[in-house]
Amino acid sequence: MWRFYLRFLFLLLAATSLFSCDQHPMWKTKIVERSILKEIPSASGLERWNDRYFIIGDNSPWLFETEITGTTLVKHRIGSLEEPDVIPKEQKHDFEAMCMMQWKEEQVLFLFGSGSKWPYRNKGIAFSVTRQKLIETYDLTSFYEGISEKAKIDQDEFNLEAATTLNGKLYLFNRGENKVIVFKEDDFVHYLSHPSDLPKMKVYSLDLPNIDGIVSGFSGATSDEKNG
Numbered sequence: 001m002w003r004f005y006l007r008f009l010f011l012l013l014a015a016t017s018l019f020s021c022d023q024h025p026m027w028k029t030k031i032v033e034r035s036i037l038k039e040i041p042s043a044s045g046l047e048r049w050n051d052r053y054f055i056i057g058d059n060s061p062w063l064f065e066t067e068i069t070g071t072t073l074v075k076h077r078i079g080s081l082e083e084p085d086v087i088p089k090e091q092k093h094d095f096e097a098m099c100m101m102q103w104k105e106e107q108v109l110f111l112f113g114s115g116s117k118w119p120y121r122n123k124g125i126a127f128s129v130t131r132q133k134l135i136e137t138y139d140l141t142s143f144y145e146g147i148s149e150k151a152k153i154d155q156d157e158f159n160l161e162a163a164t165t166l167n168g169k170l171y172l173f174n175r176g177e178n179k180v181i182v183f184k185e186d187d188f189v190h191y192l193s194h195p196s197d198l199p200k201m202k203v204y205s206l207d208l209p210n211i212d213g214i215v216s217g218f219s220g221a222t223s224d225e226k227n228g
């Protein structure tokens with residue numbers, strides 16, 4: 001429960017947008033209402049579509065859908081029927097990153113496993129918010145291996161924690177070494193159906209703040225479409 005509150009607050013604060021050219025003054029956040037979503041065991045990603053919010057958990061076989069008040073909760077199965085509602089840590093898919101993408105003629109949520117432990121955490125899932133159904137489940141092992149090699153990220157440092165799209169580009173945030181990997185959105189979608197050549201990427205290494213020598217890491221991301 002507290003993890004959900006903290007993640008949600010982080011995503012609100014992230015609205016300052018890493019990729020905005022404008023320099024905003026310090027943002028102030030005020031919690032105006034609380035809702036306890038008892039059916040959600042963890043909340044590692046949040047995405048808005050119209051007046052609906054989609055939530056993923058790193059140890060859940062469900063994609064959750066609700067409105068901002070949290071009074072109505074819809075569950076979409078994204079894991080196998082054999083998986084329990086709370087997946088054991090050593091077997092969880094660790095969906096930590098999720099973003100909205102244009103997928104041919106529809107809006108799709110794409111979920112990324114963190115890739116921090118293979119093979120359980122290398123899945124990708126495309127879920128159509130337009131049709132309210134799972135489209136496909138992908139094995140992202142080769143994709144992650146390619147990123148690891150090109151971005152020079154050791155396997156024990158590979159840990160995708162956030163994703164977002166902006167102006168036709170897909171941004172993936174790796175916590176281990178605080179690197180941002182950027183693809184063209186169309187190239188990524190094409191790669192999923194033709195996984196022969198890794199799409200071209202750009203890699204940025206960021207120096208994040210530290211407290212008493214402990215460096216902060218990525219936990220979530222959002223896009224500022226107005227100022228991006």
